[in-house]
Amino acid sequence: MSWIYPALLGAAVAALVTTFFCLKRERRRLRRRTEAALYRQLEEFFAIFQAVEGGAYVADMESHEILAITGRNQELFGSNLVGSKCYERAGLGGGRGPCLFCSNRILVNPDGTPARPVVREFRNPADNHWYLCIDRAIHWPDGRLVRLEIAINITARKQAEENLRRSEHNFRELVENSLVGILLVQDGEIVYQNPEQRRLLGNMPNSLLLKDFTAIHPEDLAKVRESYRKINSGVVAQADLEFRLYSGGRRREGELVWVYCRARPIDFQGRKTMLISMVDISQAKELERLVRVQDKMSSLGRVAAGMAHEIRNPLSGINIYLGTLQRMYDRPEMRARVEEIFQRLMAASAKIEAVIQRVIDFAKPGQLQVRALDPNQPVAAALELATVILERHGIVPELEAAAELPLCRIDRQQIEQVLLNLLTNSAEAMEQLPPGARRLLRVRTLMAEGMVEIRVDDSGPGIPAGVRERILDPFYTTKGDGTGIGLNISHRIISDHGGRLEVAKSDLGGARFRVMLPPESGMRKT
Amino acid sequence: MALKGVVAERLAGKKREVAGMIAEKSTLFEELRHLNLLLVEDDELLRNSLELFFENEGCRLLARGSAEEGLSVLRQQPFDVVITDFRLPGMNGLDFLRALQELQPDAQKILLTAYMNENVLAEAFRLGVHEFIEKPLSTDDVEDALVRILNRRGGAGKICQ
Numbered sequence: 091m092s093w094i095y096p097a098l099l100g101a102a103v104a105a106l107v108t109t110f111f112c113l114k115r116e117r118r119r120l121r122r123r124t125e126a127a128l129y130r131q132l133e134e135f136f137a138i139f140q141a142v143e144g145g146a147y148v149a150d151m152e153s154h155e156i157l158a159i160t161g162r163n164q165e166l167f168g169s170n171l172v173g174s175k176c177y178e179r180a181g182l183g184g185g186r187g188p189c190l191f192c193s194n195r196i197l198v199n200p201d202g203t204p205a206r207p208v209v210r211e212f213r214n215p216a217d218n219h220w221y222l223c224i225d226r227a228i229h230w231p232d233g234r235l236v237r238l239e240i241a242i243n244i245t246a247r248k249q250a251e252e253n254l255r256r257s258e259h260n261f262r263e264l265v266e267n268s269l270v271g272i273l274l275v276q277d278g279e280i281v282y283q284n285p286e287q288r289r290l291l292g293n294m295p296n297s298l299l300l301k302d303f304t305a306i307h308p309e310d311l312a313k314v315r316e317s318y319r320k321i322n323s324g325v326v327a328q329a330d331l332e333f334r335l336y337s338g339g340r341r342r343e344g345e346l347v348w349v350y351c352r353a354r355p356i357d358f359q360g361r362k363t364m365l366i367s368m369v370d371i372s373q374a375k376e377l378e379r380l381v382r383v384q385d386k387m388s389s390l391g392r393v394a395a396g397m398a399h400e401i402r403n404p405l406s407g408i409n410i411y412l413g414t415l416q417r418m419y420d421r422p423e424m425r426a427r428v429e430e431i432f433q434r435l436m437a438a439s440a441k442i443e444a445v446i447q448r449v450i451d452f453a454k455p456g457q458l459q460v461r462a463l464d465p466n467q468p469v470a471a472a473l474e475l476a477t478v479i480l481e482r483h484g485i486v487p488e489l490e491a492a493a494e495l496p497l498c499r500i501d502r503q504q505i506e507q508v509l510l511n512l513l514t515n516s517a518e519a520m521e522q523l524p525p526g527a528r529r530l531l532r533v534r535t536l537m538a539e540g541m542v543e544i545r546v547d548d549s550g551p552g553i554p555a556g557v558r559e560r561i562l563d564p565f566y567t568t569k570g571d572g573t574g575i576g577l578n579i580s581h582r583i584i585s586d587h588g589g590r591l592e593v594a595k596s597d598l599g600g601a602r603f604r605v606m607l608p609p610e611s612g613m614r615k616t
Numbered sequence: 617m618a619l620k621g622v623v624a625e626r627l628a629g630k631k632r633e634v635a636g637m638i639a640e641k642s643t644l645f646e647e648l649r650h651l652n653l654l655l656v657e658d659d660e661l662l663r664n665s666l667e668l669f670f671e672n673e674g675c676r677l678l679a680r681g682s683a684e685e686g687l688s689v690l691r692q693q694p695f696d697v698v699i700t701d702f703r704l705p706g707m708n709g710l711d712f713l714r715a716l717q718e719l720q721p722d723a724q725k726i727l728l729t730a731y732m733n734e735n736v737l738a739e740a741f742r743l744g745v746h747e748f749i750e751k752p753l754s755t756d757d758v759e760d761a762l763v764r765i766l767n768r769r770g771g772a773g774k775i776c777q
Contacts, residue, residue, distance in 0.1 A: 404661055408752075
């Protein structure tokens with residue numbers, strides 16, 4: 091039986107060997123299955139990056155060799171790059187060595203476990219695009235730790251950010267260097283002022299409350315308050331106005347500056363804010379004043395010839411009567427005649443005084459001195475003043491005055507000046523008509539569009555449509571010897587009254603000028 | 617400039633002559649009583665005053681308020697002396713003088729002006745205006761101008777019928 095033991099031993103060995111090989115084969119099969127599953131998962135994971143601008147790859151931590159790669163951009167993330175070095179397609183090492191910022195050394199903790207992901211933005215010099223990169227160490231199916239990088243192309247966002255930054259920078263430059271003073275006001279408090287604004291108003295503390303308006307000339311205060319109220323309550327979307335400021339920000343400090351100011355509400359940093367911009371127009375105002383004086387002088391010159399006639403006629407009459415009186419002096423039978431002559435002398439003297447008074451009134455310098463007045467009054471006065479000029483042109487003006495007009499707050503002299511200007515313009519325009527043509531001049535007062543309208547119509551050649559838009563501009567003239575200022579000044583005067591001056595075609599065939607004046611509220615005559 | 621010189625000379629001459637012409641002036645109205653005078657002046661006060669002045673001296677002065685009215689009387693009767701304002705409603709003084717020159721070339725012409733203007737003066741000279749009187753005028757100015765006219769006319773020996 092001695093053979094039985096070795097046989098048993100042999101069988102046992104054979105069984106062991108068989109079992110060993112079976113187990114080994116089974117283990118290999120299991121590993122292959124696991125690896126395949128891992129690769130499959132990786133593939134599925136990678137598939138996501140086909141949809142993303144950018145891509146993802148896995149690289150060996152030591153050799154930097156790309157083990158797997160995917161992405162929409164084939165040049166950077168094509169599968170043909172497997173086996174090449176990750177830094178060859180990216181990085182700041184110039185493609186010859188690992189990137190300077192390679193994250194490999196911080197992706198693994200000292201105990202050999204994967205560290206927290208590293209996130210950074212970088213511009214790839216290869217394609218000049220910006221990427222958001224998320225790097226993390228992961229276990230490769232073969233067990234080693236490898237680097238996974240997900241790179242998302244964020245160039246568009248970066249550009250938008252850059253554009254925004256640039257635009258903000260430009261905007262700031264624009265505001266800071268603007269020749270216009272800019273103020274931002276929130277709840278009546280200055281939250282921003284640009285350098286020009288500081289120059290205009292002096293360096294006001296940012297917390298200064300605007301509602302006191304200490305910087306504004308007392309005469310303009312009501313106007314400014316009213317505009318401020320209108321914008322604040324939303325009655326108007328924007329207010330444009332001119333007023334005088336004390337450059338130091340307070341009365342008795344600094345000098346008076348004329349500003350043109352625009353205010354409109356905006357949304358600034360999510361808060362309701364008043365954007366106020368203002369330009370120093372002191373010089374323009376001064377020029378305007380000078381031009382106004384000059385224009386007045388030139389119209390005065392035009393009127394002077396008529397005045398000479400008006401004064402020298404009654405003066406001549408007086409002289410002749412006096413001469414005659416002298417001859418009658420010692421003849422008592424002439425008493426009745428003498429009485430009559432005295433009456434006429436007194437009338438002539440009064441007439442001269444009236445003429446002089448009108449010239450003085452006309453030449454008075456003009457701050458707006460408004461008074462509630464029947465608008466028919468300046469109309470009648472202007473017509474009287476223009477009579478000489480009109481008669482000289484062979485024109486007899488026609489007046490249709492509405493009886494029930496509301497009062498208007500007007501500066502009588504200035505409105506008279508405007509009307510006189512319109513009347514003389516009409517007369518001069520009709521000069522161009524052929525002899526014998528009708529020379530009609532009609533002045534009407536009426537209510538239109540809720541305003542009092544003073545309408546001057548003539549039968550002159552009219553104003554061509556192209557000229558109509560420009561005719562109110564300063565220095566625009568169609569007259570050879572005109573300054574082009576008269577109508578502009580008139581326009582300004584009417585604007586100062588809160589009204590407007592309009593030009594249209596007249597039913598008399600010539601031009602129609604409409605002076606629109608706001609009626610004084612609550613003062614309508616019944 | 618030359619024109620202004622002429623005017624200045626004439627005006628100065630006017631002053632010089634006054635002193636030497638007292639005699640003539642004293643008899644002026646006697647002579648004038650035989651003449652027909654026409655005045656065209658739109659200013660009522662001045663027109664009335666001149667009317668009264670001549671009437672008081674017993675002279676025949678017909679006064680009209682416009683050139684058109686003046687022309688219509690010129691067509692009906694002859695005048696020795698016509699005094700007209702320059703600035704008139706409608707037809708002006710110069711046009712009136714032009715028409716007068718055609719209708720009655722022998723009439724003596726006196727132009728009244730309130731506002732001397734070179735162009736007007738030149739045109740008036742061309743139309744043979746004999747005398748200018750600048751406003752404001754006085755009885756002396758009128759008399760002096762008339763004396764000078766009568767002297768000149770007297771020299772020529774021509775007096776209206």
